[in-house]
Amino acid sequence: MSTSLIGSLQTFPHGVHPEEYKELSCNRRIERMPFVELYTLPLSQHIGAPSKVVVKEGQKVRRGEMIAEPGGFVSVGLHSPVDGVVHAIDLFDHPNGQVLPAIQIRTDRFSTQQLQLKPVPPEEMTTAGFIKAVQWSGMVGMGGAAFPAHVKFSIPEGKTCKHLMLNGCECEPFLTCDHRVMVEYAEELIDGTRILARFVKPEKVYIAIEANKPDAITLIREKAAEMDFAIEVVPLEVKYPQGAEKMMISAILGEEVPSGKLPLDVGVLVSNVGTAVAMSQYFRQGLPLIERVITVSGTALKRPSNMLVPIGTPMRDVVDYCGGITVPSPRILLGGPMMGMVQKNLDVPVVKGTSGILALTDHEVRDLDTYSCIRCGRCLDACPLFLNPALLGMLSRKGLWEEMEENHIMDCFECASCSFVCPSGIPLVQSFRVGKAMIRERKAK
Ligand code: SF4
Ligand code: SF4
Known part of the structure; x- marks a missing residue:
C-alpha cells in the first residue's frame, strides 16, 4: 500500500464514500443525560476477562467508586456511575444479544451526585504504575472495540512506539461524538495525549482528522501550537474506512502493516481521541470511566443529539430523552451503519463501547434482493x-x-x-x- 494524494489530502488506496448524514448532529453541543432510576453494569464491557464483583447486594456506593476489579491482565475495573445502592447482582440482557452477569445500581434520589474524587498525578509514576492506574480506571478504547487501553499502552520488550497517532477520523456515517469531543474537549485531548506520550515516548505525535471536521482541525491545531511538544494535526480525505488503524497508518506514513501483524510491529500506537480525553479526566480529576459521549441519531429519531451518558443507562431512556422514535418500525443500530450491530431490544444499557444509537428508516436500510455474482469487480x-x-x-x-x-x-x-x-x-x-x-x-x- 502507498499513500495517495487526492487534492492535497492524504488517504489510503481503495475504500468507499457512503452518504455521511453527519449534518443531523454535528453542530449539536454535547448534552448531559439526566440521572435515571436504575443502572445496569455488565461485568463484560471490554475485550478480555470479565471484571470481578467487589460489592454486595444492598451495599451503598458512591459515584465513581469501584464495584468490580480487573479479572486478569486483559480486563479492567468497573465503577458506579451514581451515588446509590447495589440493587442486584444477576444475569441481565447485554447489548451484544447475550444474557450476562451485571451489577444493577439503584440511584439515591436524594443525592446531589457530586463527585468526591482526587487527581492521580502521573508525574511521579513509573510506567508500570501508569499501566496499572489506567487498568483500574476502567479505561477502554473509546472508538467502539472496547479493547482495554492499558494493554494497548503496554509496549512489549523489543518494540518501540515511534509514532503515536490519535484517531479523530470518525469515518462511519451519522456518528459525530468524536467530532464534538474534539471541539468541546480540545484541551483535555491535548493534555491526555501529552500524558500518554510521557510513558510511550514516541518520536512524533499525530492527530488524524477527516477533512469534514474543519472546526476541529483548526481548534486542535491552535491548542497544539501552544504546547511544548510537537503534535502534527493531519487532515485526511473523507473516505470509509479511514478510521481503521491500518488505513490511517497507510494514509499518514504510506506504510503497510503486514498481514497478521499489529500497528506496533511497524512502530505505531493508535488511540482514539475520546480515550485521550478520558485519560486527562482520570489523571487530573480522578474521574474513572463512568460516562461517555455517544451520538444518538438517525432519520427516525426526533432530536438527533450528542449525549454525555452515564455507563449503564438504559438505551430506551436515552432515546426517549432525544424525543423518541418517529416511525412505527425503525431499524435500530449500535455504532455506525457500516460496522454497527442491529439491536432489537432497547432495554439494554449503554456500555463503554457504545459510540452511537441510530434509529433508521427503510430509506437508509434497504433489504436488497440477492442475485448471482456478475463478476463486476x-x-x-x-x-x-x-x-x-x-x-x-x-x-x-x-x-x-x-x-x-x-x-x-x-x-x-x-x-x-x-x-x-x-x-x-x-x-x-x-x-x-x-x-x-x-x-x-x-x-x-
Ligand atoms: S469486509 Fe473484509 S473483505 Fe470486505 S472490504 Fe472490508 S476488509 Fe475487505
Ligand atoms: S464481483 Fe460479484 S461479489 Fe463483487 S461486487 Fe461484483 S457482483 Fe458483488
Whole structure:
C-alpha cells in the first residue's frame, strides 16, 4: 500500500464514500443525560476477562467508586456511575444479544451526585504504575472495540512506539461524538495525549482528522501550537474506512502493516481521541470511566443529539430523552451503519463501547434482493486490504474454510465496504463472519 494524494489530502488506496448524514448532529453541543432510576453494569464491557464483583447486594456506593476489579491482565475495573445502592447482582440482557452477569445500581434520589474524587498525578509514576492506574480506571478504547487501553499502552520488550497517532477520523456515517469531543474537549485531548506520550515516548505525535471536521482541525491545531511538544494535526480525505488503524497508518506514513501483524510491529500506537480525553479526566480529576459521549441519531429519531451518558443507562431512556422514535418500525443500530450491530431490544444499557444509537428508516436500510455474482469487480476495488471478496464469498457459500484462510480471510476486519458496493446485494461480510467463526472453531478443536 502507498499513500495517495487526492487534492492535497492524504488517504489510503481503495475504500468507499457512503452518504455521511453527519449534518443531523454535528453542530449539536454535547448534552448531559439526566440521572435515571436504575443502572445496569455488565461485568463484560471490554475485550478480555470479565471484571470481578467487589460489592454486595444492598451495599451503598458512591459515584465513581469501584464495584468490580480487573479479572486478569486483559480486563479492567468497573465503577458506579451514581451515588446509590447495589440493587442486584444477576444475569441481565447485554447489548451484544447475550444474557450476562451485571451489577444493577439503584440511584439515591436524594443525592446531589457530586463527585468526591482526587487527581492521580502521573508525574511521579513509573510506567508500570501508569499501566496499572489506567487498568483500574476502567479505561477502554473509546472508538467502539472496547479493547482495554492499558494493554494497548503496554509496549512489549523489543518494540518501540515511534509514532503515536490519535484517531479523530470518525469515518462511519451519522456518528459525530468524536467530532464534538474534539471541539468541546480540545484541551483535555491535548493534555491526555501529552500524558500518554510521557510513558510511550514516541518520536512524533499525530492527530488524524477527516477533512469534514474543519472546526476541529483548526481548534486542535491552535491548542497544539501552544504546547511544548510537537503534535502534527493531519487532515485526511473523507473516505470509509479511514478510521481503521491500518488505513490511517497507510494514509499518514504510506506504510503497510503486514498481514497478521499489529500497528506496533511497524512502530505505531493508535488511540482514539475520546480515550485521550478520558485519560486527562482520570489523571487530573480522578474521574474513572463512568460516562461517555455517544451520538444518538438517525432519520427516525426526533432530536438527533450528542449525549454525555452515564455507563449503564438504559438505551430506551436515552432515546426517549432525544424525543423518541418517529416511525412505527425503525431499524435500530449500535455504532455506525457500516460496522454497527442491529439491536432489537432497547432495554439494554449503554456500555463503554457504545459510540452511537441510530434509529433508521427503510430509506437508509434497504433489504436488497440477492442475485448471482456478475463478476463486476467492484468489491475488489472497494476492499482496503486488497482481498478478493467475490472469491471469499463463493468459498464461504461452499463451506471451503481452508481455502478461505489461504485467501487471507482472517485479515478481513469486516468493514463491509465490499457488501456496500455489491450490485447483486450479496451479503459478503455476513458470509465472512461465518467463515471466520468456522476457522476459529476448527483451530480451537
Ligand atoms: S469486509 Fe473484509 S473483505 Fe470486505 S472490504 Fe472490508 S476488509 Fe475487505
Ligand atoms: S461486487 Fe458483488 S457482483 Fe461484483 S464481483 Fe463483487 S461479489 Fe460479484
